[in-house]
Amino acid sequence: MRIKNLVAVAAIAALGLVAAACGDDSDDSSDVEVADNPTFAAGTTMERLANAGTINIGTKIDQPGFGMNNLDGKPEGFDVEISKIIAGKLGISPDKINWVETQSAVREEYIEQGKVDFITATYTINDKRKERVDFAGPYYEAGQSLMVRKGDDSIKGPEAFRAGDKTVCSVTGSTPAENIKQYLANEASQLVLFDTYDKCRDALQNEQVDAVTTDNVILLGYISKAEDAFQLAGDTFTTEPYGVGLKKGDTEFRNFINDVLEEAAESGAYEEAWKNTAGKFDSNTPELPQIDRY
Amino acid sequence: MNTISEYWETIWQYRDTFRSGFWVTLQICVLSATGALLIGSLVAIARISPVPPLRAAGTAYVTIFRNTPLTVIMFFAAFALPELGSNADFLRIPGLDKIFGRLGTDLPYFRFAVLALSMYTAAFVCEAIRSGINAVPAGQAEAARSLGLTFIQNLRHVVLPQAWKAAIVPLGSVIIAMIKNSALAGFFGVVGDLSQSANSLTSAGGEPVIPIFIGISIGYLILTVPLGLLLDQVEKRRAVTR
Numbered sequence: 001m002r003i004k005n006l007v008a009v010a011a012i013a014a015l016g017l018v019a020a021a022c023g024d025d026s027d028d029s030s031d032v033e034v035a036d037n038p039t040f041a042a043g044t045t046m047e048r049l050a051n052a053g054t055i056n057i058g059t060k061i062d063q064p065g066f067g068m069n070n071l072d073g074k075p076e077g078f079d080v081e082i083s084k085i086i087a088g089k090l091g092i093s094p095d096k097i098n099w100v101e102t103q104s105a106v107r108e109e110y111i112e113q114g115k116v117d118f119i120t121a122t123y124t125i126n127d128k129r130k131e132r133v134d135f136a137g138p139y140y141e142a143g144q145s146l147m148v149r150k151g152d153d154s155i156k157g158p159e160a161f162r163a164g165d166k167t168v169c170s171v172t173g174s175t176p177a178e179n180i181k182q183y184l185a186n187e188a189s190q191l192v193l194f195d196t197y198d199k200c201r202d203a204l205q206n207e208q209v210d211a212v213t214t215d216n217v218i219l220l221g222y223i224s225k226a227e228d229a230f231q232l233a234g235d236t237f238t239t240e241p242y243g244v245g246l247k248k249g250d251t252e253f254r255n256f257i258n259d260v261l262e263e264a265a266e267s268g269a270y271e272e273a274w275k276n277t278a279g280k281f282d283s284n285t286p287e288l289p290q291i292d293r294y
Numbered sequence: 295m296n297t298i299s300e301y302w303e304t305i306w307q308y309r310d311t312f313r314s315g316f317w318v319t320l321q322i323c324v325l326s327a328t329g330a331l332l333i334g335s336l337v338a339i340a341r342i343s344p345v346p347p348l349r350a351a352g353t354a355y356v357t358i359f360r361n362t363p364l365t366v367i368m369f370f371a372a373f374a375l376p377e378l379g380s381n382a383d384f385l386r387i388p389g390l391d392k393i394f395g396r397l398g399t400d401l402p403y404f405r406f407a408v409l410a411l412s413m414y415t416a417a418f419v420c421e422a423i424r425s426g427i428n429a430v431p432a433g434q435a436e437a438a439r440s441l442g443l444t445f446i447q448n449l450r451h452v453v454l455p456q457a458w459k460a461a462i463v464p465l466g467s468v469i470i471a472m473i474k475n476s477a478l479a480g481f482f483g484v485v486g487d488l489s490q491s492a493n494s495l496t497s498a499g500g501e502p503v504i505p506i507f508i509g510i511s512i513g514y515l516i517l518t519v520p521l522g523l524l525l526d527q528v529e530k531r532r533a534v535t536r
Contacts, residue, residue: 167401172481172490173497188318189399192483193490199373203483206376208402 143236329412334419426461
């Protein structure tokens with residue numbers, strides 16, 4: 001850790017941004033590359049932000065592995081790291097980022113009202129949302145997955161339920177609950193639905209059910225709190241592409257972010273961002289999905 | 295008028311879901327009612343028995359189960375029993391699980407719901423029976439005792455047959471309340487009963503709330519209204535015999 005920090009400090013010092021590294025010795029954020037006085041075409045969002053030297057970024061603060069406040073009150077996670085990479089390309093160091101909590105329901109409004117310059121907040125791209133905001137990316141494809149007790153290798157994916165002897169829990173009325181039904185031999189004896197995932201987790205822990213199913217990101221959150229008790233089983237079997245939300249019509253900014261994402265995938269910054277955050281609980285390092293330059 | 299026909303269309307569209315939900319609810323109710331009547335009678339006998347520890351135990355049972363919200367009892371059944379290592383497997387009664395398929399599954403939540411509902415309702419059953427017993431004039435039991443009948447003989451041949459008549463209507467009300475209470479089972483892991491079906495149709499299926507809830511209400515009314523009418527009949531007949 002010490003050597004890593006030294007390297008980081010040296011790299012940043014070379015860029016003439018020593019201040020950013022001070023007092024920041026526990027956090028991986030100092031690894032993010034910050035561009036030195038980048039120049040952008042006049043009138044673009046990039047130019048405005050680069051000149052301002054600060055940026056408002058929306059993220060979640062309650063999603064372990066993706067956007068979750070640490071004990072210092074700063075968000076950490078894969079979404080946060082992706083944002084730092086983008087801000088870095090604008091010449092803005094992580095400590096100059098103004099983080100804004102964006103809960104699911106308010107994301108479009110915050111973008112439209114200009115409260116944030118862009119959002120990385122487990123934000124699934126879909127057509128309905130595209131009517132109000134634009135999306136760069138996707139930078140990650142989440143999807144429905146299964147969580148099992150640690151060491152249980154009998155379930156490798158949803159096909160395991162076809163035989164009819166394995167039970168699964170989800171939340172009543174949720175899309176994952178509907179999705180899993182097609183894999184079940186007998187709903188009455190295999191499926192349990194509760195109102196919260198906490199109850200499913202308890203049922204899994206006490207061996208009433210063999211698996212819990214929902215989006216892998218939510219499952220990662222539970223695994224992050226009890227790594228000795230649970231693990232993911234198999235790959236995701238649905239697709240939820242996460243994008244960077246930004247103001248509708250700002251195509252230059254969108255193209256810029258898309259370029260940044262592709263560069264980050266090539267340079268390995270993307271992989272490193274994953275490994276330092278959500279990758280701690282999910283060993284499947286994702287590849288950057290095909291960017292959708294619509 | 296238009297909306298009403300739209301409502302009917304939605305309800306009709308999901309008639310199969312309502313029907314299967316109705317059967318699951320009916321199964322829960324039949325099993326729980328049986329359980330509640332059995333446990334309730336035993337507790338009632340304990341409460342009027344001449345043995346002080348039995349009386350105390352019966353009173354304690356009623357005090358605890360009558361005064362705890364059913365949601366809490368359901369919660370204990372569904373989450374505390376597993377913690378204690380029980381899946382309520384004693385309810386996997388051979389033979390009975392052929393008729394009520396869910397009694398025998400690996401998923402214990404149907405058994406937990408039946409158990410919780412039986413235990414809770416039994417407290418009220420006990421009190422209904424006891425009120426019936428109290429309605430029997432004290433002279434009846436005293437006369438039976440003076441004839442040399444034992445406590446059990448006294449109950450069986452003298453007190454209970456008369457108490458039953460006074461208790462049947464309050465007992466019916468208790469069972470009707472139980473049928474409505476069974477809606478909670480859908481929130482504690484029982485999949486596919488009336489209330490849980492409604493929940494999944496409205497939230498995942500995106501169906502409008504009002505017709506769906508009208509639909510499940512019909513399901514409950516099919517169970518409760520005939521029972522209520524039957525009770526009215528019983529009451530009328532009793533009025534005649536009196």
